[in-house]
Amino acid sequence: MIKHVTLAAAFAATLATALPLRAAPVADRHWSLMAGRMFPLVSALQSERAPGPLAAVLEGRRKRIDACELAPKCLLLASTWTDTEMDAVAAAVSAMGKPAGLADDGPRAQVVRELRGLNAVLQIYGFGNQSRYPMIDGPVEKVDGAGFKALVADAIWLADAGRNDPAVRLDPSIALAIALIDANERRDAVLFEPLDQAHNAAPLALARQTDWGRYRYSAIIIPGVGPDNPALSISARSKLHLQLAARRFAQGDVAFIITSGAAVHPKGSQFVEAVEMRKTLIERFGIPAERIVIEPYARHTTTNLRNATRRLHAMGAPLDKPTLIVANSSQSRYISSPEFAARNPAELGYDPGTVGQRHSPYEVEFTPSLRSLRVDPWDPLDP
Structure with a gap:
């Protein structure tokens, strides 16, 4: 018996030294592609390196979002970006110098496009608002049915599980927008x-x-x-x-x-x-x-x-x-x-x-x- 315990202890000690002390965050390659295609400037920012004003904005948004405790309507509204919050992101991007992929009309215009586009995803795929071309775009489920509500709920759980993914960790709204698109199997942008x-x-x-x-x-x-x-x-x-x-x-x-x-x-x-x-x-x-x-x-x-x-x-x-x-x-x-x-x-x-x-x-x-x-x-x- 003593011999078995000694062997087990030795095995455990060996395993402990072989495993990393801290597991690296799991990266979803599909989400990374989506973030790069949809939000290239915004997703390039890193929350841990965000300047003071943006860090305060991001912290305020996290508290607002977390307070919803995954309730769909509250979460979708809390995740929506205001003009003031967009300005804080634009200022941080401007401080990066001239980041790769910057549009010809400057950082604020690009950031506003990306975040207003994110808001549109929340409206169309989260609330069920009509898209510009409803005959070819929009959710796969009828927005007035139980299937749509179930899909939104699933997307919220998916977003919460992946919110620490390196590609989307700047703000939980990025994970939510991508999860809504992912839940609807609309992979068109990165196919x-x-x-x-x-x-x-x-x-x-x-x-x-x-x-x-x-x-x-x-x-x-x-x-x-x-x-x-x-x-x-x-x-x-x-x-x-x-x-x-x-x-x-x-x-x-x-x-x-x-x-x-x-x-x-x-x-x-x-x-x-x-x-x-x-x-x-x-x-x-x-x-x-x-x-x-x-x-x-x-x-x-x-x-x-x-x-x-x-x-x-x-x-x-x-x-x-x-x-x-x-x-x-x-x-x-x-x-x-x-x-x-x-x-x-x-x-x-x-x-x-x-x-x-x-x-x-x-x-x-x-x-x-x-x-x-x-x-x-x-x-x-x-x-």
């Missing part, structure tokens, strides 16, 4: 990450060697048109866009093709427009794969242009060089219309670039702008 390293590696490598001066246009941008039937992988109109684009690309004065579009129409579709269009260009028209860049996140015509600009920037393409949008005649006409010109500042807050001359019923020039790099989680599925 292809790391996009350029994993999916666009070959064309980006080629872009780094490209003499852009040889080309009239840096790229053809092809916006997708989702089919109405969920059984169809690609619509007839997208096939028209591809045929027109392949014919135009063959003229040799365009460096790359960017296919743009997420899995949008109909709601719940499993087919990503950009991926299906790339596949068709390669298989049916023989376009070299290294000449095609996918942009698989855009959900609207406005973000087709914004997100294509982001890919051009990642490629190192000169943004003062025009691109060529190739689309069916009605969409091309719409992109050139005053209606579309008004829609961009109304929805994005800016023009993603300059729409230029319409050369034919199917072709219109577009010169990108750095404004398109502004992150906005008001649409958490494509910030």
